[in-house]
Amino acid sequence: MRLVTVSFFLVAAIGAVLFLLVWFLTNNMDAAKGVAACAVAALPTVSSALEKSEAKESSLPDKKMAIRSIEGFSISFPAVVAIGAVIGVAILNLGSFFGGVLVAAVRALGTNETMSAAEQGRLFPIVGLANLPILVVGSYLLGKWVSWRCAKKGILAVVLMAFLIAIINRTFDAITLTKEEWQALFHGSEKDFTGMATAIIPQFTIILIPGLFGYWRGCRQRTNKYMDYLLSALPEETRNSIVDLAFDEVTRVVDARRAKAKMTAG
Numbered sequence: 001m002r003l004v005t006v007s008f009f010l011v012a013a014i015g016a017v018l019f020l021l022v023w024f025l026t027n028n029m030d031a032a033k034g035v036a037a038c039a040v041a042a043l044p045t046v047s048s049a050l051e052k053s054e055a056k057e058s059s060l061p062d063k064k065m066a067i068r069s070i071e072g073f074s075i076s077f078p079a080v081v082a083i084g085a086v087i088g089v090a091i092l093n094l095g096s097f098f099g100g101v102l103v104a105a106v107r108a109l110g111t112n113e114t115m116s117a118a119e120q121g122r123l124f125p126i127v128g129l130a131n132l133p134i135l136v137v138g139s140y141l142l143g144k145w146v147s148w149r150c151a152k153k154g155i156l157a158v159v160l161m162a163f164l165i166a167i168i169n170r171t172f173d174a175i176t177l178t179k180e181e182w183q184a185l186f187h188g189s190e191k192d193f194t195g196m197a198t199a200i201i202p203q204f205t206i207i208l209i210p211g212l213f214g215y216w217r218g219c220r221q222r223t224n225k226y227m228d229y230l231l232s233a234l235p236e237e238t239r240n241s242i243v244d245l246a247f248d249e250v251t252r253v254v255d256a257r258r259a260k261a262k263m264t265a266g
Contacts, residue, residue, distance in 0.1 A: 003054060004075060007047035008083060015039035015090075033093045040090035041138070043083065044145045048229075055233035067233055070226050074151040081160045084142055088165035088207065091138030092131065132206070139207045143214025148225045158211045166204040170196060 019036035023029065058067050075083070143158055150157050174182065174191050182191055189195035231239045 003050045004043075004047045004079070004083065007043055007050055008086075011039045011043045011046055037090040037093035041087055041094060043087055051229060052232035055229060058233055067230070070223075071151065073149070073226050073229065075149045077150060077153050077157060080146055080150040080157050081164070084146055084157065084161040085164040085168065087145075088139070088142055088161060089168050091142065092135060092165065092169050094131075094134050094138070135206060136210045140210040140214035140217075143211035143216075144218030144221070146211075147215045147218030148222050154215055154219070155212065158215050159208060162204050162207040162211055165207055166200045169203065170199045173199070 015036035015038075018039055019032045022035045023032035026032070055067050139162070142161070146154055146157050146161070173185075174196065177185065179191065182195075183189065186195065186199050189198050231242065234242070
């Protein structure tokens with residue numbers, strides 16, 4: 001958990017620097033958010049790299065033992081939900097690279113008298129479609145990460161995480177979009193409780209379904225991820241020896257099962 005916290009502050013700092021740099025160079029808020037989101041979305045990769053580095057250093061004679069058990073490899077339920085929500089919001093903002101360009105174009109064309117409000121309204125849903133593939137793939141990968149790092153109540157963590165991501169994102173939309181842009185994006189709904197619910201529920205569903213699928217797939221890989229972390233502390237020769245021992249054990253078990261099946265059949 002300590003290295004996950006360190007990773008969080010590290011990617012947050014990098015994201016803030018990238019945000020300010022891109023905003024200063026381009027004066028484009030959406031592009032700046034997209035670049036910063038890339039750093040924040042990389043949190044699982046960064047934390048995994050730091051954990052493996054710490055485990056490898058622990059194998060040195062003069063270093064403190066810091067290799068965690070499979071229980072210690074897990075992250076607490078509240079932390080998984082909170083960190084997952086932050087990563088999820090970052091994944092949504094990755095679409096700013098594509099949708100942001102279109103929004104800027106729509107706003108610029110809005111001053112053109114030849115472009116009607118209806119024509120502008122038809123363009124805004126394309127922003128959501130541009131974000132959809134990133135959102136689906138990102139939610140799937142996020143669900144896998146939850147299954148690897150959350151030992152208990154993982155499904156509930158995915159549900160709460162999806163709900164928080166949708167609420168945070170739509171609240172930000174309600175604050176930043178004009179009334180006309182909101183109505184164009186959400187089919188004429190108002191910025192009230194009903195309008196917010198209409199906007200939140202579909203996005204919650206889109207995040208939840210691939211997230212649960214990713215969680216289901218990731219549960220099968222949880223032991224593999226821990227073994228990958230554990231083996232990173234060992235030299236290559238020792239890792240190869242462990243793989244050979246595992247192969248011999250699997251071969252022995254398979255041969256025993258086949259022999260038992262033949263005896264039963266006979």
